[in-house]
Amino acid sequence: xxxxxxxxxxxxxxxxxxxxxxxxxxxxxxxxxxxxxxxxxxxxxxxxxxxxxxxxxxxxxxxxxxxxxxxxxxxxxxxxxxxxxxxxxxxxxxxxxxxxxxxxxxxxxxxxxxxxxxxxxxxxxxxxxxxxxxxxxxxxxxxxxxxx
Amino acid sequence: xxxxxxxxxxxxxxxxxxxxxxxxxxxxxxxxxxxxxxxxxxxxxxxxxxxxxxxxxxxxxxxxxxxxxxxxxxxxxxxxxxxxxxxxxxxxxxxxxxxxxxxxxxxxxxxxxxxxxxxxxxxxxxxxxxxxxxxxxxxxxxxx
Numbered sequence: 001x002x003x004x005x006x007x008x009x010x011x012x013x014x015x016x017x018x019x020x021x022x023x024x025x026x027x028x029x030x031x032x033x034x035x036x037x038x039x040x041x042x043x044x045x046x047x048x049x050x051x052x053x054x055x056x057x058x059x060x061x062x063x064x065x066x067x068x069x070x071x072x073x074x075x076x077x078x079x080x081x082x083x084x085x086x087x088x089x090x091x092x093x094x095x096x097x098x099x100x101x102x103x104x105x106x107x108x109x110x111x112x113x114x115x116x117x118x119x120x121x122x123x124x125x126x127x128x129x130x131x132x133x134x135x136x137x138x139x140x141x142x143x144x145x146x147x148x
Numbered sequence: 149x150x151x152x153x154x155x156x157x158x159x160x161x162x163x164x165x166x167x168x169x170x171x172x173x174x175x176x177x178x179x180x181x182x183x184x185x186x187x188x189x190x191x192x193x194x195x196x197x198x199x200x201x202x203x204x205x206x207x208x209x210x211x212x213x214x215x216x217x218x219x220x221x222x223x224x225x226x227x228x229x230x231x232x233x234x235x236x237x238x239x240x241x242x243x244x245x246x247x248x249x250x251x252x253x254x255x256x257x258x259x260x261x262x263x264x265x266x267x268x269x270x271x272x273x274x275x276x277x278x279x280x281x282x283x284x285x286x287x288x289x290x291x292x
Contacts, residue, residue, distance in 0.1 A: 024187075031187035032218035033174050036225045048230050056225075057234050058218035065189060082204065086213050090238030096231045139238075 003078045003119035003144050005112050007071075012107040015066045017130065022099040025053045032056050045098070052099035059097050060127060061089075064138035067107035067125040079121065079144050087120065088141035094134045102130040110139075117146020163264050163292065169271060170227045170259040174219050176211055176245070177252040184215040198249065211245040216255060220275045221288055223257040233291045235268065240284035245277040253277050259288075267292060 037044035
């Protein structure tokens, strides 16, 4: 099965709220070699005016990933994970993610373009907080190779 | 957060196109990849199993693209002083970072001012492994 062109324009229901834990932020910070104290030292984060630890910028991918799982679970998507390459990634922030945030992701597929035998799928995950305010929009472009 | 008067270098009026604002080299090992897999939830075996990487035709076990993206932007956070100054960050994953089981891999990041206007600056990241550029158009838009 090849990638379903009708995916373009499809919108997914919001993901269950993801509670950003302080220790998860520390764990992620260590994993991306984020040495700055705002990611690990609560006092340093508070000195910058934040309620708690500031997550590294790419932490948003944790919520984006929950939305992409919804896309991959679509029975008619035609997206085969083993032929999928992450081609591009972009984040647009209203504010950084902070420990204690309860985040929800809402995915929409904004484009499907044929590339050779495969396809390029662009999707946007809009991440909002418990108050419904925008935090970050994560845009990913996946390149799905065609079947031989 | 939105206060731009906290004395960061990023807010300096002297910011000029071409200035190197930060650079570093990060040494990745297989342990780094397993650590990132656990922290991020991305357990694709091409990032820790040589047999799977070989079976799908890769030159070796690869670093997660999102790990490379994440460590690259983090290079400028101490300079920025506040990660909240980052308005936008995007990359293209152009070449893989092969992480040898014994030798690991060095990823070098160099951050240069690419453009400046009244309110924002564009920081261009050059990210290389084994002397090859691995991220394309790696650009961070920051609030000055």
